[in-house]
Amino acid sequence: xxxxxxxxxxxxxxxxxxxxxxxxxxxxxxxxxxxxxxxxxxxxxxxxxxxxxxxxxxxxxxxxxxxxxxxxxxxxxxxxxxxxxxxxxxxxxxxxxxxxxxxxxxxxxxxxxxxxxxxxxxxxxxxxxxxxxxxxxxxxxxxxxxxxxxxxxxxxxxxxxxxxxxxxxxxxxxxxxxxxxxxxxxxxxxxxxxxxxxxxxxxxxxxxxxxxxxxxxxxxxxxxxxxxxxxxxxxxxxxxxxxxxxxxxxxxxxxxxxxxxxxxxxxxxxxxxxxxxxxxxxxxxxxxxxxxxxxxxxxxxxxxxxxxxxxxxxxxxxxxxxxxxxxxxxxxxxxxxxxxxxxxxxxxxxxxxxxxxxxxxxxxxxxxxxxx
Numbered sequence: 001x002x003x004x005x006x007x008x009x010x011x012x013x014x015x016x017x018x019x020x021x022x023x024x025x026x027x028x029x030x031x032x033x034x035x036x037x038x039x040x041x042x043x044x045x046x047x048x049x050x051x052x053x054x055x056x057x058x059x060x061x062x063x064x065x066x067x068x069x070x071x072x073x074x075x076x077x078x079x080x081x082x083x084x085x086x087x088x089x090x091x092x093x094x095x096x097x098x099x100x101x102x103x104x105x106x107x108x109x110x111x112x113x114x115x116x117x118x119x120x121x122x123x124x125x126x127x128x129x130x131x132x133x134x135x136x137x138x139x140x141x142x143x144x145x146x147x148x149x150x151x152x153x154x155x156x157x158x159x160x161x162x163x164x165x166x167x168x169x170x171x172x173x174x175x176x177x178x179x180x181x182x183x184x185x186x187x188x189x190x191x192x193x194x195x196x197x198x199x200x201x202x203x204x205x206x207x208x209x210x211x212x213x214x215x216x217x218x219x220x221x222x223x224x225x226x227x228x229x230x231x232x233x234x235x236x237x238x239x240x241x242x243x244x245x246x247x248x249x250x251x252x253x254x255x256x257x258x259x260x261x262x263x264x265x266x267x268x269x270x271x272x273x274x275x276x277x278x279x280x281x282x283x284x285x286x287x288x289x290x291x292x293x294x295x296x297x298x299x300x301x302x303x304x305x306x307x308x309x310x311x312x313x314x315x316x317x318x319x320x321x322x323x324x325x326x327x328x329x330x331x332x333x334x335x336x337x338x339x340x341x342x343x344x345x346x347x348x349x350x351x352x353x354x355x356x357x358x359x360x361x362x363x364x365x366x367x368x369x370x371x372x
Contacts, residue, residue, distance in 0.1 A: 040162035040347055043128065048105055050080040050159065051098035053091050053118050055110035058134035060151060064109045067155045075159070085114060095121035103127060105346065107158045111135020112188075112324045120185035123168050123342045130158025130346040137325050139188040143252040143267060144347045162349045165341035166267045169251050173321050176332040186251070186323040189261070192313060192334055193246035194225060194277075196320035200327040223285055227278055230315040234274070234308035248275040249311060249336045261292055262305070270340035274306040311336045
């Protein structure tokens with residue numbers, strides 16, 4: 001029996017890798033992702049003061065630095081100011097220094113963690129953030145349609161592109177057993193449960209070697225496990241009890257591999273899309289996987305969607321959490337809130353036009369609903 005389950009899981013992992021590769025090709029060819037609806041606008045600045053918060057250990061950081069310096073020089077602007085992150089400070093003080101410097105735009109060169117930290121500082125300001133995707137996931141860059149393989153193009157967009165406001169979100173993590181609490185901003189997807197276990201247990205060496213596929217290996221190892229009882233409350237409504245393996249809180253839904261995990265999630269709609277996953281066995285995981293990949297509308301009892309501006313989850317036993325792919329500690333309670341249109345981001349000029357032309361809309365997976 002165990003051998004049968006192992007073969008089933010391995011077959012599912014292989015199918016995931018193949019279909020993810022095909023998803024990337026299909027997404028690039030059709031460009032049908034619907035992430036944001038707001039029209040972009042020109043910054044209207046003749047000259048800009050540019051700051052760059054950059055992670056110097058990323059493999060393309062030196063190339064990014066040269067590209068930014070060259071572009072600013074060619075535009076006749078003053079030289080950009082660089083602020084390097086450190087192991088002790090992933091970007092908080094650097095982003096604050098960039099604001100104090102008087103930057104009109106702050107470029108972020110790094111992975112999802114660096115982007116998240118800088119966005120936390122720039123949120124609720126009129127300073128735009130430009131993205132130089134140098135990480136493994138590059139989640140926000142994917143969701144605003146940047147070509148993460150074209151660093152030169154990303155520099156051009158970050159400096160000379162249009163801009164638009166997007167939502168940000170915050171997750172407060174509390175652990176009643178330790179008395180500790182923390183507050184984290186995120187831009188794409190946060191989670192509690194099995195997804196956070198996978199994030200925390202992904203091999204760093206494998207991640208450097210094969211990129212986002214390393215999460216698949218960790219995911220297979222964590223498929224076995226028991227469901228845990230939690231209470232869920234949406235928008236201060238009465239709590240409902242559920243047994244879950246994982247809960248995701250999505251600001252937008254595109255993840256590596258070309259998988260549109262939550263097609264109805266939009267990055268400027270002022271709402272969180274909440275996914276409650278409660279499979280009992282490998283069969284349940286495979287059913288969810290095919291639902292996501294094939295984007296069929298049939299409801300699954302083990303996968304439920306909700307939409308809310310605020311979510312509170314409580315559990316007796318601490319569960320791991322993550323924000324945009326970074327572990328954020330164990331919690332017995334999490335509170336997640338959306339901050340509508342709180343961050344200004346540089347994007348391509350034609351993104352909104354492409355979306356409207358492709359018939360963008362909130363379609364795909366089952367329609368979200370309120371807790372009964």
